[in-house]
Amino acid sequence: MSALQLSHDELVNVYRTMRMIRRFEERVMQEMGTGDIPGNTHLYAGQEASAVGVCLQLRDDDYISSTHRGHGHSIAKGVDIDSMMAELFGRASGTCGGKGGSQHIADLRKGMLGANGIVAAGAPITCGAALSAKLLGTGQVAVAFAGDGAMNEGVMSESFNLAKIWMLPIIFVIEDNGFGEATANAHVSAGSFTRRAESYDIPTIEVDGTDVFSVYAAAGEAVERARAGGGPTMLHVHVPRYYGHYSGDPDTYRTPEEKAAMRRERDCLGNFRKRVKDVSLVETAELDAVDEEVEAAIDRAVSAARAAPFPPMSALTTDVYVKYL
Amino acid sequence: MAQKSFRQALNEALHFEMGRDPRVIMMGEDLTGGAGANGVKDAWGGPFGVTRGLLDAFGPERIRDTPISEAAFIGAAAGAALTGLRPIAEIMFVDFAGVCLDQIMNQAAKFRYMFGGRAKTPLVVRATYGAGSRSGSQHTQALYPIFTHIPGLKVVIPSTPYDAKGLLLQAIRDDDPVIFLEHKMLYDTVGEVPDGAYTIPFGEARVARDGKDVLIVAIGRMVQVAEEAARKLAAEGISACIIDPRTTSPLDEDTLLEFTETIGRVVIVDEANPRCGVAADISALLADKCFDALKAPIKLVTAPHSPVPYAPNLEDAYIPSADAVVKAATSIIKR
Numbered sequence: 001m002s003a004l005q006l007s008h009d010e011l012v013n014v015y016r017t018m019r020m021i022r023r024f025e026e027r028v029m030q031e032m033g034t035g036d037i038p039g040n041t042h043l044y045a046g047q048e049a050s051a052v053g054v055c056l057q058l059r060d061d062d063y064i065s066s067t068h069r070g071h072g073h074s075i076a077k078g079v080d081i082d083s084m085m086a087e088l089f090g091r092a093s094g095t096c097g098g099k100g101g102s103q104h105i106a107d108l109r110k111g112m113l114g115a116n117g118i119v120a121a122g123a124p125i126t127c128g129a130a131l132s133a134k135l136l137g138t139g140q141v142a143v144a145f146a147g148d149g150a151m152n153e154g155v156m157s158e159s160f161n162l163a164k165i166w167m168l169p170i171i172f173v174i175e176d177n178g179f180g181e182a183t184a185n186a187h188v189s190a191g192s193f194t195r196r197a198e199s200y201d202i203p204t205i206e207v208d209g210t211d212v213f214s215v216y217a218a219a220g221e222a223v224e225r226a227r228a229g230g231g232p233t234m235l236h237v238h239v240p241r242y243y244g245h246y247s248g249d250p251d252t253y254r255t256p257e258e259k260a261a262m263r264r265e266r267d268c269l270g271n272f273r274k275r276v277k278d279v280s281l282v283e284t285a286e287l288d289a290v291d292e293e294v295e296a297a298i299d300r301a302v303s304a305a306r307a308a309p310f311p312p313m314s315a316l317t318t319d320v321y322v323k324y325l
Numbered sequence: 326m327a328q329k330s331f332r333q334a335l336n337e338a339l340h341f342e343m344g345r346d347p348r349v350i351m352m353g354e355d356l357t358g359g360a361g362a363n364g365v366k367d368a369w370g371g372p373f374g375v376t377r378g379l380l381d382a383f384g385p386e387r388i389r390d391t392p393i394s395e396a397a398f399i400g401a402a403a404g405a406a407l408t409g410l411r412p413i414a415e416i417m418f419v420d421f422a423g424v425c426l427d428q429i430m431n432q433a434a435k436f437r438y439m440f441g442g443r444a445k446t447p448l449v450v451r452a453t454y455g456a457g458s459r460s461g462s463q464h465t466q467a468l469y470p471i472f473t474h475i476p477g478l479k480v481v482i483p484s485t486p487y488d489a490k491g492l493l494l495q496a497i498r499d500d501d502p503v504i505f506l507e508h509k510m511l512y513d514t515v516g517e518v519p520d521g522a523y524t525i526p527f528g529e530a531r532v533a534r535d536g537k538d539v540l541i542v543a544i545g546r547m548v549q550v551a552e553e554a555a556r557k558l559a560a561e562g563i564s565a566c567i568i569d570p571r572t573t574s575p576l577d578e579d580t581l582l583e584f585t586e587t588i589g590r591v592v593i594v595d596e597a598n599p600r601c602g603v604a605a606d607i608s609a610l611l612a613d614k615c616f617d618a619l620k621a622p623i624k625l626v627t628a629p630h631s632p633v634p635y636a637p638n639l640e641d642a643y644i645p646s647a648d649a650v651v652k653a654a655t656s657i658i659k660r
Contacts, residue, residue, distance in 0.1 A: 062459065063408065096441035102437040113407060118431050124397045125432060127413075130405020135350065135386060136409055147445065155427075158397035319442035320476045322500040325528045325575045 004218075010011050011282050012290060014056060014212055015272055016046040019294045021072040022269060024081060025243075027298050028071070028088060032247045036306065038090050041102040044072030046242035048174050049268035050207075051076035054143060054235070054257040057223045063111045063129040063142040065122030067175075070115025073145050077246025079107045085301035091308035099319070111140075119180075120146055120153035123172065127159050130168035130226075141169040141226040149180025151193050160200045160232070169226035171219065172197070175209065178211040179242035182253050209239035210268045213275065240266040245252035329518040331511045333481075334490035335375050339413070341522050342497045343383050346411060349497060350502060351379065352398050353388040353415030360390035372417050373453065375514055395425035399450065403433040406448040406502070413497060418464045419452035422471070434477030448502040449493075453481040455546055455596060456644050457609075462632035467545070467597040472504040473573040473606070479503045479527055480574040486516040488571060491525035495610035498524065508546040511601040528575035532584075536566035539654045540588040541634045542581065542607055543567055546571075547594045547645060554650035563658055573603050578610060585611050589620035594645050599627040623658035626650050 006014065017083045024221070025045040031037050044051070047069070055064065055076035066073040074084060079095060085096030088102050095105050106114035113129060116122045127145035133140035150156050151174060163170050174193055178185050194204040205218040215237060222233035240262045244251030251259070343349045345608070357380045358369025370377025380388045391398040395416060402414035416422060422429065429450065436444040456465040472480045479501055483489040489507070496503040533548055534555055543551035548569045555565040568584055570577055584589055591611060595604035604625045611623055626645045634640050 065404075094441070096439060096443075099441050100439040104435075106436075106440040106444070108443050109405070109442065113404065114436070116432075118427055119426055121400065121432055124400025124428060125404035125407070126404070127397065128401035128410075129408040131401055132405045132408035132410050135349075155396040155400065158392070158394035159400070161392055162394060162397045164400060166389075201599075319438050321479070322437065322445055324501075 005088050008281060009274055012286065014052055015269070015287055016214065016283070016294065017052045017076055018269055018272065019076050019290060020081065021045070021048045021051065022076060023294050023298050024085070027302060029243065029247055031302060037088050038249050039101065040246045041088065042069040042246050043243045044069050046262070046266070047177060047209060047239040048072055048173055049212035049215050050173065050209045050237045050239050053212045054084045054171070054173055054219040056216055057219040058143065059140065061138070062113055063113055063126065063133070064145060065113040065126040065143070066115040066128070066145050067122065067147050067150070068115060068117055068119070069147065070105055071102070074107065074112055074115070076103050077112045078110045079105070079112055082301045082304055086305040086308050089090065089308070090310060091305055092100050092311045092315070093304070093308040097315060114262050120150035120156045122146065123150070123156050123159035124162070126170060127162050127168055128171040130163070130183070132242040133169055139227060141171065141223055143171045143173055143208055145173045145175060146182065148174065148176040148178065148189065148193070150174070151196065152180070152189060157196065160197055160202055160234070163232040164200045164202055167229065167231040169229070169264045170232045171222040171226060172232065174234060174236050175239050176236060177239050179241060179245065181245045181250070183209065193236050194234065203233050204234045204236060207235055209237035210266045210271055212268055212272055230322065304320070326517040326519055328515050329486055330374065331403050331486045331489050331507075331514050332375050332413055334486040334518045335493055336377060337518070338490045338497070339376065339379060339380060342494055343379065343387065343465070348411045349402070349413065350387045350389065350405070350410055351376065351413045351415065352391050352402055353392055354393055354417050356380075356388055356390050356415060360385075363462045368593060371415070371568065374510060375507070375512070376415075395421050396428060399425040400428040400432065402450070403446060403502075404450055406446045407436060407444055411447045412498060413449040413451060416450060416452040418477070420455040420463045420466050422452070422468060429472070429478070429502070429504070430475050434475050435617075437501075438477060438570060445500045446502050447500045449496045449505055450503070451505045451507065453509045454506045455510060456628070456640055457510040459635065459637060459640060461635045465633040467628070469506055469573055470597050470602045470606075473603060476504065478574060479572065481505045481527065481572050482545040483507070483571065484511070484543075484545055484569050486514065486518045488525060488531065490518055492571065494522055495524040495527060499527070506545065507581050511546055514549075514578065525571070527572045528577050530577035530580040531569045533559055533567040533569045534565065535587060536564040538564045538658060539566070539590045539592060540584050541567045541650060541654065542591065543569055544573065544594045544595050544603060547596055550645055550647050551594055553647035554651040554654065557651050558654055561655070562652065565654060566626065567598070573574050575643050576607070581611065582614050585615040586618045589659045590616050591619070591649060592624045593624060594626040594650050596628055596645060599625065599628055600630055602627060622655055624653040642656060
């Protein structure tokens, strides 16, 4: 698809969101080194065009579910980065009050049904959200983001089947970064992902996930089908994973050469700049200004998160139930 | 008051609440029986006849016969609950929780807490449990200790037709995920059930029988066993009180403590396996909070630490018997 189909302002927004995700992740990686972000986190850097291209097709009240690599999907769906950064630092001002962390960021006000610590678990939950939309007649659609690793969980196949027999308004976005944790996808996956979905008569589209315009076009087709009552679509999006599986992963199973080549040749931000420059739609200086603006926003988010209090001790046992006794 | 079966009591609750609230939907395997086939519609009325007539009353959009994919439809029910519906999902036998426990334990139970209190998950998972039907080891377990252990879930185990209806209506109206367990050997039991709607709050035990010499705490079908034991004990001049907790999460600790304080001798009868079970849990509670009031050790009458066997003589021996309860009660009264 051509970049020309988006307006100047939309293009700048697309770039801003992708850049925001990239810098959010790079900064989180840096802050992990200070020891002030508890635990570990799974970074989305490299995959930005997938989340942004898909979410650009969504309404504010549409649903998404995410993976354990959920920051990018959250930002693309409009979750506030200040509250996300605070959540990662485990602070009371976080998206989930500091009780979810990176792996469970959710913001129902934005239709974001949660990152998930369990691989493929979001797929059936998203079927349920799509069922709600269908039965309540809201016109919403639901997107289940999942990785290549999730394709080998049985519940993924169960969800394809359920989505098709119930003709749910759902899009499965399989972000294939080539690795399930530290194991190469090719080592553990038989057949083809698209053929698996096609065997349920689910239409599929194979997409270059470093090209936000291709993702946007594919998602547009899928969302249109879902909203029109045409049932599920599966997008197989090929993306690079810039970091290891998690922030503490030394990532020695990939060679330095291939990692360097990946960052050089498969960069959605670089691709975007080149594409818009070729058609003279956005000035380079304008994108540079966006970079600075993003940098300042990330700085503010980190400073605010560091200054925010941890949750009160009373939060330990609240919100287990709406009402227990 | 009308006499109705446990099955009919549940069916009335489902009919009533689906008629009252359009957000209530049901999904499960063979909820009707015969979906997609050419013969009789609603042929089974559910695997145990509990959901009969719902298809006719509410249609296939709200009464959804699912594929045999527990992980997918329990997950879908959780997701639907998170986004505005009030689903009732049926696991035909609770043993099948083995293939969908993730969606119950890691997802539905934890949404509200993980999401900082912003989520509500009004989900009911109905499932049959319990031994006695000669069904072997994988269709017979009493797995409520597993669910009771998990924060975020409520666990309901009715023992009478009256309680079955009132507790199920409460479960559907509850805003938290509820595991609602139905002993398949209780479906044909009959008792007084009002025609109209009523709810029974969770965490309120029922005093099934008054007595002063020994307190028998019994769960689910074991309330029947305890009643039989109480009759036998009465013949020997021993007066037994029976308490049915009705819900293991929340647990009515106050009532259990109050009666233990007064009576001082306790037998707990539970069909579940003994290790880390509800009987052991209640026993620990009473020992901790009522130690000075206890006149004898707390006795637990449970299934053995084994799977449910198939052979009738073995299965009968597996299930706690009234005689075993009598023996346990007598042993602590004669001390």
